[in-house]
Amino acid sequence: MRRRLVISYLLLMVLVLLALETPLAATLATRETDRVRADRLADATRFASLAGPALRGGGSGPLDGELAAYDALYGIGAAVVDRERRTVVASSGWKPDEGAGPALDTALSGQQFSGPESVWPWDSGPVVTAVPINDGGEVLGAVVTTSPADGVRRSVTVWWLLLAGIGLLAVLACVSTAFGLAGWVLRPVTELDAVTHEIAEGRRAARVRPRLGPPELRRLATSFNHMADAVSDVMDRQRAFVAHASHQLRNPLTALRLRVEELGPSLTDPDGRAEHRLALEETDRLATVLDALLTLARAEREENQRVTVDATATAASRVAAWLPLARHREVALRLDATDAPVYAWTVPTAIDQALDALIDNAVKFSGAGGEVTVTVRADGGGTVLTVGDTGPGMTASQLDQATERFWRAPDAQNVDGVGLGLTIAAVLVDASDGRLTMRQGEPRGLVAELWFPAPAPGPPEVVAPPEVAGPPEAVGPPEAVGPVWR
Incomplete structure (x- = not known):
């Protein structure tokens, strides 16, 4: 029973942890991803403000050096693309085939793009951002960046491991507490079971300690002790009655036999002598029954x-x-x-x-x-x-x-x-x-x-x-x- 109680407590604890830690883990992954996406959007917006001359055919200006330094410092590829999707300026780490297509479509339509929504530890794709380049309300092109998500994945993994560790400690604490609680609850039940077996084996003096466990089980132990006392008293009274009755009946039986024996010499009629002999045999038979009852009462005593x-x-x-x-x-x-x-x-x-x-x-x-x-x-x-x-x-x-x-x-x-x-x-x-x-x-x-x-x-x-x-x-x-x- 203790194992079942502990398993039920543990199952409840696991369900509570899953209900709490699963959304928390998702929130942590989204928060880390949003932080990186916000940084990349800010960088892409800055590059978009410098991309105007490059798209008007006036040369790349400082944009080429900015993208190269950005790539060398952070390892993030970036490119400036015109409205015909031609690459105008790009860093050495730029790889246009890493999910940049949907991001470029969104940016050329005049909207910013940043994805994915959340980076999971098992994902392998980069963080892609795209910002449109506007000039007087007209979209001239877009700035696209592809950032490796390894740092985000590591951060998310660390947070998840921390949550798992906290959950494991909570489970261990739950198991320890459950064993203690189950032992406290079941200790009187275990003792009640042991005392019941002792009484069944003939040790009728065994009793349950009434100060163990919750109040309901303490009351049960007290009631069980009262019941055992009552049953023991009834059995003692029954055996005492058999023994006393058998012993007390022997006195008048002995006197009766002596009186019947004294009648023997005075009997001269053959029929009377036969009845006298039968009367003596019946007294002997009754004495045998009383002796057997006394022996049985002694054999059933609790002191074995x-x-x-x-x-x-x-x-x-x-x-x-x-x-x-x-x-x-x-x-x-x-x-x-x-x-x-x-x-x-x-x-x-x-x-x-x-x-x-x-x-x-x-x-x-x-x-x-x-x-x-x-x-x-x-x-x-x-x-x-x-x-x-x-x-x-x-x-x-x-x-x-x-x-x-x-x-x-x-x-x-x-x-x-x-x-x-x-x-x-x-x-x-x-x-x-x-x-x-x-x-x-x-x-x-x-x-x-x-x-x-x-x-x-x-x-x-x-x-x-x-x-x-x-x-x-x-x-x-x-x-x-x-x-x-x-």
Whole structure:
């Protein structure tokens, strides 16, 4: 935009200079030409006053010497011509073929002639003047001079170069002023653009300095800051509400579960015991939903601190944690990675929680006899973790909806889960500037791929992976079940 503004200012300046300097240049050329023409007419008039005796046949008198001295001193050819166009007296520099014909015709008709009107730098002809010689009202002949126009052309050229220099200085001053003015006008716009990108990248504390640029843009910057403050406050209130609501709901939920558990020994009717078991399962399901909401609220916070994580060690820790559940469900869970560490630059626990969600899904849907493979490798300037299974997979339309909150596949409505696991994983991966992609496996199953950027060069300060703990269904009570997806 700055370039466009400068070009528009420059174009306007050039047009103004052309409008001013073009007529001025023409006026200067005409003025220099008129000065020379006036001098030549005065000289020719003087010679005409001396030409009377020569035309009456009484000899040239002093005219011959005057013309010779004039030619020798100024290099201007002059001649006296009678009414029959015969040359009576002429200097050595006289050349009758240099445009003297029209001038002689005008002079013999009784009028003075001087031309051209203006001498331009590219012209090559002389300045021609012709004055009639009168005697008692009768035209006896004419005095014609041909003056080289080199001096006039040089003067005009010098004036034009001076005008061009002044115009160039004006253009340079205009460009310098235009850059300064454009920078002053666009500085708040540039800062507004930069701050908008910072806020889009998660740095919600970024603000525009409101004291830059013209008043209109200062008001825009102030309004933008107010809007950013309002949006940030609304987002904080929303996340605080989710976190507080989830936390507050756990207290009555825990009390409800304890009371339902106390009712268990007093139930003797088989139907009552079944209803009691279903009530406990529903409280566990509600606890899982609340835990997932708390995790999602924490994952969406603006403070996205980055740490260096050994992806190989973290993947090994999570595979070891889920291995008992995989054996219980008769699913082969294995890790495909080298012994060398592969580092990733992520927000804390991003790899842990994302792998938990993906492995939980893969083990859950692979079924007895299925296989789940977790691979870790360095690729594309970052770290890639892949979780592949041999389950039924997803259709293309289901893959497009998989990251939506509380979404579950139609054929998985009766499977444990609340539909927030993949949402949490996607938020954590996005906060780490990573990518989460899913595709159909070959020949069947689902392949989920996580990509995280590599840390900056230098000795990494690695955050140790969490201690290995078994999955909820293998080592703890039902209410400890972590978030799942699908």
